[in-house]
Amino acid sequence: MRNVLIVAAHPDDEILGVGGTVRVLADAGVVVRALILAEGQTSRTEKREDTPPDVIIRLRENAAVAAEIMGFASIDFCDFPDNRMDGVDLLDIIKAVSQYIEKYSPDTIFTHHHGDLNIDHRRVCEAVLTACRPAGKDTVRRIYAFETPSSTEWNYTYENSFRPNVYVDISEVIDAKTRGMECYESERTEFPHPRSGEALRALAQYRGSNSGMEYAEGFMLLREILEIERLRDLYPMGRIGGGIKPWADTGSHCRVLAA
Numbered sequence: 001m002r003n004v005l006i007v008a009a010h011p012d013d014e015i016l017g018v019g020g021t022v023r024v025l026a027d028a029g030v031v032v033r034a035l036i037l038a039e040g041q042t043s044r045t046e047k048r049e050d051t052p053p054d055v056i057i058r059l060r061e062n063a064a065v066a067a068e069i070m071g072f073a074s075i076d077f078c079d080f081p082d083n084r085m086d087g088v089d090l091l092d093i094i095k096a097v098s099q100y101i102e103k104y105s106p107d108t109i110f111t112h113h114h115g116d117l118n119i120d121h122r123r124v125c126e127a128v129l130t131a132c133r134p135a136g137k138d139t140v141r142r143i144y145a146f147e148t149p150s151s152t153e154w155n156y157t158y159e160n161s162f163r164p165n166v167y168v169d170i171s172e173v174i175d176a177k178t179r180g181m182e183c184y185e186s187e188r189t190e191f192p193h194p195r196s197g198e199a200l201r202a203l204a205q206y207r208g209s210n211s212g213m214e215y216a217e218g219f220m221l222l223r224e225i226l227e228i229e230r231l232r233d234l235y236p237m238g239r240i241g242g243g244i245k246p247w248a249d250t251g252s253h254c255r256v257l258a259a
């Protein structure tokens with residue numbers, strides 16, 4: 001994992017879902033970028049155009065400050081309508097995501113969980129999966145879904161529930177995560193709201209307790225493509241195939257795995 005793209009619907013989702021992991025990866029020298037697809041806030045007025053432009057500008061300024069704290073290499077914004085992405089052609093969202101995948105060539109993407117209550121989150125996940133169809137040319141090897149407090153846990157449908165199977169230790173950066181969220185003047189909330197600092201710490205503690213760590217973020221691995229080099233890293237020569245044949249002599253990946 002060297003080049004990561006976070007694809008989120010709204011400003012603040014990139015902190016809520018994956019902020020701690022971003023800080024950990026950035027500290028390890030990984031390039032992490034954010035792509036925010038919807039403008040945020042405009043669903044809070046009767047009509048989208050009733051939201052003053054300076055509200056969006058301020059939100060993006062907040063996002064830039066938060067991005068600095070979290071260690072993002074860059075943050076890009078699109079202008080899809082807030083909480084109205086079900087009214088946009090899915091193809092247009094896919095094209096936007098594809099454009100940034102082409103621009104940045106990420107090997108790993110973190111995005112929303114498909115079972116979230118928020119319609120924009122669901123559309124973004126669908127667009128990412130479509131944009132990352134493994135057609136041979138794409139660079140994306142791993143796709144993870146993150147949970148977004150105040151959306152993921154509020155969709156009470158069992159079949160779409162969020163069940164993490166990957167955990168990242170964020171014990172050393174939990175304060176940075178809550179500080180990042182504090183940057184969002186219009187989005188920060190008081191406890192017991194799920195986006196409050198206390199609730200974010202509590203969720204991280206719970207995910208930590210799920211995984212033997214103090215504080216953690218949990219993810220669902222949606223897809224991973226393991227190339228031969230990656231398999232060599234995971235399973236040093238001699239371990240796969242019982243050490244019968246060196247990698248160079250096996251001819252094909254399938255023979256190695258079946259040996």
Ligand SMILES: [Zn+2]
Pocket residue numbers: 009010013118121148
């Ligand atoms: Zn959101």
